[in-house]
Amino acid sequence: MEETRLLGTLKEYFGYDSFRPLQKKIINAVFEGKDNLVIMPTGGGKSICYQLPAILLPQITLVISPLIALMKDQVDGLTANGVAAAYLNSSQQEAEQQAIFQKIGKNELKLLYIAPESLQFVDKILANGKVSLIAIDEAHCISSWGHDFRPAYTQLGYLKNRYPNTPVIALTATADKATRNDICRQLNIPLAKKHVASFDRANLSLEVRPGVKRFEQIASFIQNRKKESGIIYCLSRKTTEELAAKLKAKGFKAEAYHAGLKHEERMSIQDGFINDENQIICATIAFGMGIDKSNIRWVIHYNMPKNLEGYYQEIGRAGRDGLPSDTLLFHSYADVVQLQKFASNAANEEIQLAKLERMKQYSEALTCRRKILLNYFGEHKQEDCGNCDICKNPPEFFDGTVIAQKALSCIYRLKGAEPVTTLIDVLRGSQNEAVLSKNYQQLPTYGVGSELSWHHWQQYILQLINLGYAEIAFHKNNHLQLTKAAKKILFEGEKVHLAQAPDRKILRQDSAESIKKSDNSLFEKLRQLRLKIAREEEIPAYLIFNDATLKEMEKERPMTDEDFMQINGVGRRKMQDYGYQFIKEIIAFHKDKRERKSAKKGKTYQVTGELYKEGLSVEEIALKRKLAATTIYSHLIKLYDDGEDIDLKKLVSRPDLESVRKARKALENPGSLKVYFEHFQEAISYENIKIALKILEKEG
Incomplete structure (x- = not known):
């Protein structure tokens, strides 16, 4: 299949300009008629590997899927993208099923989703040659080596015998080597090309x-x-x-x-x-x-x-x-x-x-x-x-013998009759009911660990359990008890090295700004628009555009159809259905932001004007407002232009004003301040030239 047609189909129906790693290779293998096993993490783009070929192949693509909800979600997404798709299951009314059968007979469907238990519904009407592709989703379900074995999947091996000339593509997000081999064996596709994508979900x-x-x-x-x-x-x-x-x-x-x-x-x-x-x-x-x-x-x-x-x-x-x-x-x-x-x-x-x-x-x-x-x-x-938490806070080992002795001694004093939480409360000298009601404040170990936080004690005690010095008696209400190895620490002088517990305060350094999305952000405006449309059309919001697409809209601010089509996730159908509303929202936000910026500027001019009327000099206003003197000059000129009572002649010396007046005539009204600045060989500042010209402009 030629690349231009593949990329055109990808953009038109799915809104993307390029394939993710492995997608193009898998799709080409499908068009070559080869069987394929695709191991690709959730969110890695597995579905496109069979949905895109389905659009271009002449006959129907049969998709075996384990759950009704999964079928419905996929079909809703395809329909939103303008692809003819349907699903069959036992919960549907007969009339609804018959309507789908008629579409199959007329070759009006590109994809048909069906559960393995329901294959007999379509077996009679789909002869070999009428099926262009068989896709088996969640393929790990066929293997007892897999983590989610489903007996109904074991019958799927007959499909390759039933449709020997039809390529099979089996897909799963998680499968180790043993499971991968078992999938191919049971599906009768021993020569299937194995495509294993990276499992690294760095986000x-x-x-x-x-x-x-x-x-x-x-x-x-x-x-x-x-x-x-x-x-x-x-x-x-x-x-x-x-x-x-x-x-x-x-x-x-x-x-x-x-x-x-x-x-x-x-x-x-x-x-x-x-x-x-x-x-x-x-x-x-x-x-x-x-x-x-x-x-x-x-x-x-x-x-x-x-x-x-x-x-x-x-x-x-x-x-x-x-x-x-x-x-x-x-x-x-x-x-x-x-x-x-x-x-x-x-x-x-x-x-x-x-x-x-x-x-x-x-x-x-x-x-x-x-x-x-x-x-x-x-x-x-x-x-x-x-x-990950380990990388963000890598552990450092230290001599934790004293900490271990305190903890193990306290377990001994509690006679192995309390859980971890009470042990920590006693070590830290807490005065809660769990401690005081049993007079644990009288124990020699009460409060011996008050210098450590609750979190740190929790971490160290779990390490002592992992190291085999203590154990949790689950059959005795999770009481913490000593093991034989604890004697080595308590009585034989054995050293213990513990990993330094990370500070809870730095486990996650989320700022409110990074977590909370401003209600006034463009992303939030677009999200609300998406939610409104979704409720009107009674489909999930993410089927309209996902968050990543909205984020790109926020960044790029497309205000024309052409620009909007350049956004990843915007296909032809979605441009036609939703483009106008989203572009309108972006333009409105841009205008509102500009007006708010203008209003903010207006406010800052006014503050400068009020200080000027109080008799403060330009230097004093700049100092008070923590702004540059040049900014204050600009504010005063703007206020002067707006008709405010600003005496610009107090801001420039008479000799400078007269020099600029002469230069204005001699230079035949040049438009650039730079020409004046160079004419005076930098003897008069830009601000004074600008003020002088403003005065002369009004006089003229």
């Missing part, structure tokens, strides 16, 4: 924190992000509901989402999130797979995920538009134990436990987190990323 910041006082930390995290969409993933349905209720009580727009809700309720919550009516979703992992929302700005894991594939896929739902986004993972040993229970007796128990151990190692790491993730997926990165 995502990565942070892990201990799972203590989680709600307080979450409330603080999202306090300055009230206008930004985010997802909080939880392990249980109960936690999603409790967390959402707490957030609502704090004034946040939050909803709980889990598989236990009725279908209508789930769809309503999901639509509310997609349409920016709710900012926060507290969800089990059942949420998100069907979401193509590009402006999710943050993802929090309230509980630890069961493997790195799931974790990577879930954080990948943030920042799909390429703009900076944040991820936060809470790590606790209670979560590890719970996940171990979930994995026990599973068909692939050994694999699940091994992957859980890798997840645990990631959470406890003291090295660049992005390196760990990339290495896991077979992409080796030498340098640190600079955008």
Whole structure:
């Protein structure tokens, strides 16, 4: 396929001027009739790899997709771009399905999305040759080695036998080497070209924190992000509901989402999130797979995920538009134990436990987190990323023997009958009920660690647990107890080296300016316009334009159709549908800003004028206003032009005025001040020449 036609189609239907890495190579392979396996991170542009060929291929493209919500989202996006697409599933009425069958028969559809369970619906009407391309999304679901195995996917191997001359493209965001090979084997595409994109989502910041006082930390995290969409993933349905209720009580727009809700309720919550009516979703992992929302700005894991594939896929739902986004993972040993229970007796128990151990190692790491993730997926990165909590605050090791002795001794004094939180309260000498009600203030270790913050003690105690000097007895209400190794520290003089806990104050250096988007910014005006149009058309706002496109509009300020078409994400159809309204908003903002600037200037002239009327000299006004004298002269000339009572003759000497008068006649009224300045050989200043000319102009 010739490049000009590919690029023209890319711009017209998707609004982009160039392909992302690997996209063009994959698309060309499709047109060559080859089978392909595409491993590309969430937000990396997988969909275009089959959607663009589908537009140019003669017959229909069949897309196998696991969720109704995912199909609907993709079809809505394609329709908004002017592409003929539809989806089939068992929830549709027969009349609706028949209408789609008729379109298929007339070759009016370019893409048909269908769940693997529903393939029998179209099997009879799609003969070999009527299908130009078969795309299998979320292809990792076919493999028991994958992190989200779905038995319904195992039947898809027959498709290559049914359509032997039709190229197959299998796509997934996360798959290790074993899973990749298994996908190709089960789909009967052993010779498929493997395309593995970079897994480095540099726009995502990565942070892990201990799972203590989680709600307080979450409330603080999202306090300055009230206008930004985010997802909080939880392990249980109960936690999603409790967390959402707490957030609502704090004034946040939050909803709980889990598989236990009725279908209508789930769809309503999901639509509310997609349409920016709710900012926060507290969800089990059942949420998100069907979401193509590009402006999710943050993802929090309230509980630890069961493997790195799931974790990577879930954080990948943030920042799909390429703009900076944040991820936060809470790590606790209670979560590890719970996940171990979930994995026990599973068909692939050994694999699940091994992957859980890798997840645990990631959470406890003291090295660049992005390196760990990339290495896991077979992409080796030498340098640190600079955008994770470890890189931002690299640990320094020190002799922590005294700290360890204090902590372990306090555990001993508490008889191993209290959790971490109470241990820290006793060490710091807190006077709360948990301490005073049990007379812990009488213990010799009460207050011995008052010099350290709560956060620092939390960090050091977790390190002591990791090093094996203490353990959490989950079966005894999470009480912290000593291990045999603790004796070496307490009684045998063994040294302990601890990683320096980073200061919480510098964990994140967000300024209010960097987090809060001004209500008066052009971005916010465009966002509000997008939301208004989205509600009128009853489609998600990001399907109109994503945040990255709005940001580019804010930067470039396009005010003509031609300029607007140059913005990334603006295709021909969207230019026709929305261009006028967005250009109008940009022009209005530009005009309003100019008027406000003019008004501001007017105000500053007036302040200078008031000081002048009080009898202050130019030098005194400049000093008082912390402005240059030349600026004050300009203000006074402007006020003079506006008819204010400004005696310019007091600002220039009579000899200078007469010299300028003579020069004006001799030089035949030159327009440039520079000519006068050079004529007087710099003996008269620019300001005095300008004032003198203004006086002479009025006299004339």
